[in-house]
Amino acid sequence: MSEWSLPADREAVRTALVTWYETDHRQFPWRETTDPYAILVSEVMSQQTQLDRVVPAWEAFLDRWPTVSALADADRSDVVGFWSSHSLGYNNRATYLHEAATRVVADFDAEIPDSPDELTKLQGVGPYTANAVASFAFDTGDAVVDTNVKRVLHRAFAVPDDDDAFDAAARELMPADESRVWNNAIMELGGVACGKTPACDGADCPWRRWCHAYETGDFTAPDVPTQPDFEGSRRQFRGRVVRVLDEQGATAVNDLGHRIRVDYAPDSERGREWLEGLLSDLVDDGLVALQEEDDRIVATLAAD
Known part of the structure; x- marks a missing residue:
């Protein structure tokens, strides 16, 4: 053509x-x-x-x-x-x-x-x-x-x-x-x-x-670029973090992993390090805020 x-x-x-x-x-x-x-x-x-x-x-x-x-x-x-x-x-x-x-x-x-x-x-x-x-x-x-x-x-x-x-x-x-x-x-x-x-x-x-x-x-x-599968993707779990924080409010990071995936284990491949990377991206995008409260890190949706 x-x-x-x-x-x-x-x-x-x-x-x-x-x-x-x-x-x-x-x-x-x-x-x-x-x-x-x-x-x-x-x-x-x-x-x-x-x-x-x-x-x-x-x-x-x-x-x-x-x-x-x-x-x-x-x-x-x-x-x-x-x-x-x-x-x-x-x-x-x-x-x-x-x-x-x-x-x-x-x-x-x-x-x-x-x-x-x-x-x-x-x-x-x-x-x-x-x-x-x-x-x-x-x-x-x-x-x-x-x-x-x-x-x-x-x-x-x-x-x-x-x-x-x-x-x-x-x-x-x-x-x-x-x-x-x-x-x-x-x-x-x-x-x-x-x-x-x-x-x-x-x-x-x-x-x-x-x-x-x-x-x-x-x-x-x-040709139309195809998006990667949503199921199990990083995008899916970013969305779950935002949804949990919207519904539950401030949530300790230690508790957040278990709320966004049933197989979460802190020391696993998709554990604490993976979760912190996910949260870091959301913080950089201005969607999530992290703060220290009573010797724990708490996540919230970012306000203005």
């Missing part, structure tokens, strides 16, 4: 996709709002979690912290505890979201900025999230390129598995000043019709008439 080009009739391609999206698409509550704070929360939560599972967590989060100012005023340990209890992936994303809210209040007068460049100044907000928030909240974003969009462009127009090529194709396709509907539509296409297992006819894909994969039967997709 070294040669690629977009169809000559770009307007027909755009109209077909937008019409398909506006006729029928998945309903998510963050698609019913243009509140940039609510959209930022949804984007951060969605990075590692299936969208159906994000919905109740997103609603509960906004019930608890309904504005960016409310989140900035919250104890970081409460935000991290919420993240862990709702199984929303890496807990440092909760700290980034809290720090971003603090920055918005301090530097932007509690108004989330509307440009991708300004949004990337916030902690934990990269180009994808910045463009998504700018698009869905303000209609001022650039073309969003995520895994779904790459898969669509690769299959439909034989765009090579190259980030620069994906960016160029996405920018060239997106109609001017319509980032909200366009980015929603092309991401929906990748999520509904052009998933890992394509559903071209079943989802009535609007790009079949132009699609290289549909014509050739070659539905190869770009």
Whole structure:
């Protein structure tokens, strides 16, 4: 797939996709709002979690912290505890979201900025999230390129598995000043019709008439880095530490090991040294604090 080009009739391609999206698409509550704070929360939560599972967590989060100012005023340990209890992936994303809210209040007068460049100044907000928030909240974003969009462009127009090529194709396709509907539509296409297992006819894909994969039967997709298994991973036990501290409060390190794994033994390979390394990482990430009390080391969730 070294040669690629977009169809000559770009307007027909755009109209077909937008019409398909506006006729029928998945309903998510963050698609019913243009509140940039609510959209930022949804984007951060969605990075590692299936969208159906994000919905109740997103609603509960906004019930608890309904504005960016409310989140900035919250104890970081409460935000991290919420993240862990709702199984929303890496807990440092909760700290980034809290720090971003603090920055918005301090530097932007509690108004989330509307440009991708300004949004990337916030902690934990990269180009994808910045463009998504700018698009869905303000209609001022650039073309969003995520895994779904790459898969669509690769299959439909034989765009090579190259980030620069994906960016160029996405920018060239997106109609001017319509980032909200366009980015929603092309991401929906990748999520509904052009998933890992394509559903071209079943989802009535609007790009079949132009699609290289549909014509050739070659539905190869770009390589997507696979995450290591979660079960038994360091990430799993980091999450367990945060969850125990959220539920139990201050906990002696001597007791913590037994609470996060049933086979914990201080002198074993996954014993005290392993646990201290785990806690050291969490301290470095600003998620956990250690202090000495009555000749013992006690762990707590880190406060601001």
